Every structure is written in structure tokens, then in C-alpha cells.
Amino acid sequence: MPHPFxxxxxxxxxxxxxxxxxxxxxGASRRTFLRLGMAGGLALAAGAHAATANAATPxxxxxxxxxxxxxxLVGDHHVHSRYSHxxxxxxxxxxxxxxxxxxxxxxxxxxxxxxxxxxGAAAEHEEIMAARARNPRQLIFQGLExxxxxxxxxxxxxxxxxxxxxxxxxxxxxWDGKLNGWDADLPENEQRAVQALRWLAAQxxxxxxxxxxxxxxxxxRLGIDSPHEIRAWRDAARGICLGxxxxxxxxxxxxxxxxxxxxxxxxxRGEYNNAPRPDSFxxxxxxxxxxxxxxxxxxxxxxxxxxxxxxxxxxxxxxxxSDNHRTIWDTWRDGDMPPxxxxxxxxxxxxxxxxxxxxxxxxxxxxxxxxxxxGVTRHGYLDVMDGLRRGRxxxxxxxxxxxxxxxxxxxxxxxxxxxxxxxxxxxxxGASVELMVKVRxxxxxxxxxxxxxxxHLDVIRGAVTGPSTDRxxxxxxxxxxxxxxxxxxxxxxxxxxVPLGRVTESSYIRLRGSDGNRHGAGYLGASIDPAGPLxxxxxxxxxxxxxxxxxNPIYIDVR
Numbered sequence: 001m002p003h004p005f006x007x008x009x010x011x012x013x014x015x016x017x018x019x020x021x022x023x024x025x026x027g028a029s030r031r032t033f034l035r036l037g038m039a040g041g042l043a044l045a046a047g048a049h050a051a052t053a054n055a056a057t058p059x060x061x062x063x064x065x066x067x068x069x070x071x072x073l074v075g076d077h078h079v080h081s082r083y084s085h086x087x088x089x090x091x092x093x094x095x096x097x098x099x100x101x102x103x104x105x106x107x108x109x110x111x112x113x114x115x116x117x118x119x120g121a122a123a124e125h126e127e128i129m130a131a132r133a134r135n136p137r138q139l140i141f142q143g144l145e146x147x148x149x150x151x152x153x154x155x156x157x158x159x160x161x162x163x164x165x166x167x168x169x170x171x172x173x174x175w176d177g178k179l180n181g182w183d184a185d186l187p188e189n190e191q192r193a194v195q196a197l198r199w200l201a202a203q204x205x206x207x208x209x210x211x212x213x214x215x216x217x218x219x220x221r222l223g224i225d226s227p228h229e230i231r232a233w234r235d236a237a238r239g240i241c242l243g244x245x246x247x248x249x250x251x252x253x254x255x256x257x258x259x260x261x262x263x264x265x266x267x268x269r270g271e272y273n274n275a276p277r278p279d280s281f282x283x284x285x286x287x288x289x290x291x292x293x294x295x296x297x298x299x300x301x302x303x304x305x306x307x308x309x310x311x312x313x314x315x316x317x318x319x320x321x322s323d324n325h326r327t328i329w330d331t332w333r334d335g336d337m338p339p340x341x342x343x344x345x346x347x348x349x350x351x352x353x354x355x356x357x358x359x360x361x362x363x364x365x366x367x368x369x370x371x372x373x374x375g376v377t378r379h380g381y382l383d384v385m386d387g388l389r390r391g392r393x394x395x396x397x398x399x400x401x402x403x404x405x406x407x408x409x410x411x412x413x414x415x416x417x418x419x420x421x422x423x424x425x426x427x428x429x430g431a432s433v434e435l436m437v438k439v440r441x442x443x444x445x446x447x448x449x450x451x452x453x454x455x456h457l458d459v460i461r462g463a464v465t466g467p468s469t470d471r472x473x474x475x476x477x478x479x480x481x482x483x484x485x486x487x488x489x490x491x492x493x494x495x496x497x498v499p500l501g502r503v504t505e506s507s508y509i510r511l512r513g514s515d516g517n518r519h520g521a522g523y524l525g526a527s528i529d530p531a532g533p534l535x536x537x538x539x540x541x542x543x544x545x546x547x548x549x550x551x552n553p554i555y556i557d558v559r
Contacts, residue, residue, distance in 0.1 A: 010137065012027055027102070070392060072394075074103055076321040076324075076367060078145070078323045080325050083108070085349070087325040099138050104138065105139035109155050109157070141158075145217065146171070147176050148225075149182035150183065150224075151229055154217055155217055159382055159385060161210055175192065197241055200214065201239075227472045230305070243319065244318060245296060246550055248296060249270070250363055251322075251363070254543075255543060261358065273289075284474070292533040293534065294543055301524060301529075303524045310510075311476040317391050319393065320371065331355050331357055373393065396513075404439055404551070419554055425554065428558075429503070435459065439494055440492075448544045455486070455487065456486055456487055457512070459482050460479065462479030463506070508554065511550070513548065
């Protein structure tokens, strides 16, 4: 239902009525970013007064010269509470931690279960409604972690409204692969996943909910999300399944100090310590079951599956998030279940108990390590969803930089304008194109106590070759790193201008950055990626010493 946003609904760092002296260092840095031209702070504030839950359309359409200046809201679309059978924290613990760590928005994605469907989803919804009223500056979505039929998991979430929780419960009942026994790798189950996405699209089209989105989670973990399934989800109902986790949660699993404390073996960042099984896609190499610099192999491989999808000319967004269940070094254990009760009988688990001793876990708090940045022109739930759909997204680990703005400028582009992430720049054949990147370097210690340093930015370019005739292809042979920019001696806010020359074919540009601590020849060879992320040995994957950032692409359409 429509409701006007007040000025106080803005995040504190973007609200000009909040004194800068009262902001924490992260908030102060983000406000500085606004004032230095990274985004139109006044436009954002003014938009908040006028925006409604049902009418939050940015002023400028994507892909045109002069795309709007953006404010970047930081979020996490994959968080579990004690309303999931395998997580332990109270809802308020997670919401407070997210706020402390600078999250503007977050999605609670509880696992599908009979107890969740019957009782837990409604009970959590009451907590979410109360939290929204207490702190309108933090956008809290209710979602679901869907067991995709014949495949892995996915985040499903809807815009707030009178039927958001009913949508989730009905979707869970109708379409969840675990609850309905559709986990076998069968063509009919793959088709059920497609039907489920079309059902969601129909609920949006008929106005039952204002918006609904789906993102595939940890796609390479088990090797069961085949290329043709991912393409089928993308195509099932355009604008519903937007993309996938470029990096999974569980990034603390292989931290050497944590491994030594708990005595684990074969630990890997992201808990990617698997091997092919009978239902895995046979075309994936064994290396795909590991993360590279903490990122999923599909994303981290230049010329790999993500690029293969992008080279078809269709946007496919990547994200990064905590997948928080159990935080490393945390001392809380599961609450004690009342006698005779179970998760399914209650729909939740009792509140956790503090033991004073570190408990098993592999995750970071929401916003502590992994961040998804979404570009918006107004502050609101639909605006975050719109930014995700438009592909205005970049992600980072370890708070590698404080801010980033990327623009492609054609012959008539001016300073500070141009087409931004997720957009399409249309140019005449032979026109000259320039890439403009504005960076705000990290100026404060991250939650680990280290001051991050961006060592280099890699410009990755791929040709747009049209829809693949092989739906199981995971290669984009024309995609490669075309330039590496040394940023190791740069600090503060600075602009990089990269001439891309005259363009003769449609293509896309995306960026990747690194702290420079650990890299080598990419999976497909040094001629394609000379300084890419690498997998790590079991039990030796310190996430804070190997951090990266990735941006969504910008397309260049030649006419």
C-alpha cells in the first residue's frame, strides 16, 4: 500500500538535516562522496519526500547519455535468523549488527521448511513490521531461501505490502523443491523451476505484490546449477530472476586462526569444499568447486560462465552477501528447544544462549565483510529493487573502497555524465568511447582493524555475440582483461579516465579490483587474465588478506 517517505526515512549519511559531526567514519565518508559529485545528495533527499512505495521511478531511463547521478545503498540479500532451522540469532541481533556495520538494506531469507511455511514466516513478519516502524532508515525486506527444483538455492523477496508474507508462504507451498520432493535432476523438475518464476511474475503483473525478485545463491557449490538451467531462469520471466551470487557467504570458513582453533580440515572460503557428484553438470571442471579470491568460479573466471551470459547481450547481475547463519568467533549457541517441540512444530528456534566460548561457525555478520552496493536516485524499498533490476550494482569484500562510480562516455558525453553500471551506451560505428571511474579510497580501518588498499583496477572487455546456440556453453572466448590500472599510490577521491578507442562492434565493459595481495594467471590463462584471483589451499584462506571488488557491466551498442 502506498505510504509517503519522510526525510527521516533517509539513511543518516544521506540526510542533510543530520549533522556531519554525529556520523560514524563510514557515514561521513559516504556523505563526502555525495558532495564530491558521486551522487546528487539533494536530489536523493528531495526524492525521498515525493517517493511512494508504489511510485519510485528514477527520473532518467538507463542507457541514455546523462544517466542520473546515484547514491549507493549498501545491503545484503541473504541473511538467516532463528526462523531458519540451521541458524541461531534473534532477528534483532542481526538487524542491529547490520545497522552498526553500515547496511542500508537487508533481506531475511529463511530456509523453506514446513514449520517456516506454517508458522515461522508469519511470526517473523510481525518482527519485521515492528523493526520497520522503529528504524525507517534501514530497509528490511522479508524473503525466502528457495530450494530450486533440480538445483541449488535462491533468494526470493517481495516489496513490502499487505500480501508480502502470504506470497512467500504460497510460493513455498507450491514451488519449493525440498518440500515437494523435486530435488532430483530431472527435466520435469527443471521445468517446475521455470514455472515457479513465471508464477511470481504473474503475481506482480496482477498487482498482488508491487515487485518480486529472485537471485541464484552459491551457484557453483555443488555443480548442480547447469548453464542451461541458469539461462532458463533468466529467460523464464524477464526481470524476475536477475542474477546470482558472484561471491557466496561463509567467507570465514578457512580463516587460518579460526581453523586452528576449531581443528577443521579441508576448509574453503564459502564452504566450497565439494567435488562432482552424480547429479552435477559434467561440463564443469573440478576447479569450479572452489572459490577464487573468495568469488564463485562462474564470476571469477574471465571468459567464463558469467561472461558467456553477458556476451549474449543480456544483463545478469552479481551480488555478494553474508549468508549469515553462525558467525566465526561468536560465543552464542542454539537456544534450548522446549520438551516435545521441534522446529516444525514451533516454526522457529528459541533465542540463543551466550556461552562465553567461541562456537562453530563460518560466517561474518551482515555488512562485516561482504557488501552489495546498489545505485538509487531515491530512498525506498522499490528503489533498491529497481536498482538491482537495472544492474546498478558493484560488490566488494573487506570494505576495499569507500565508493565507486563508473561511467561510459560517448562522443557527445560531458564530464560527470554518461552511461552507468547496467546501462547501454548507443554509439555510431567508429565512435570513440571513454571510461570514467571515480574512486573514493578506504580511509578508515575495516571491521578487521586493517586499512584496505586498492592496488589495481582491471578493465575487462567482451564482445556481444548474441544468444548462444549451445545452452550449456560456459565460455566467452572473446572476453579478456584489456588494461590494468595501478592504483597502489592513489588515495582520497580520484578519477581515472581510460580511452577505449573507436568501437566497431557491440561489446561490454566491466571492472574488477584487488588489494594486490594474491593473484596470478586466471583460470583460462595469462593471455586472457594475467593477474586474476586464485584458489587457496585447504585451511589457509584468510579472507581479509585477499579482497576483491567487481562491477556489473556497461554495454556498448553499435549501430
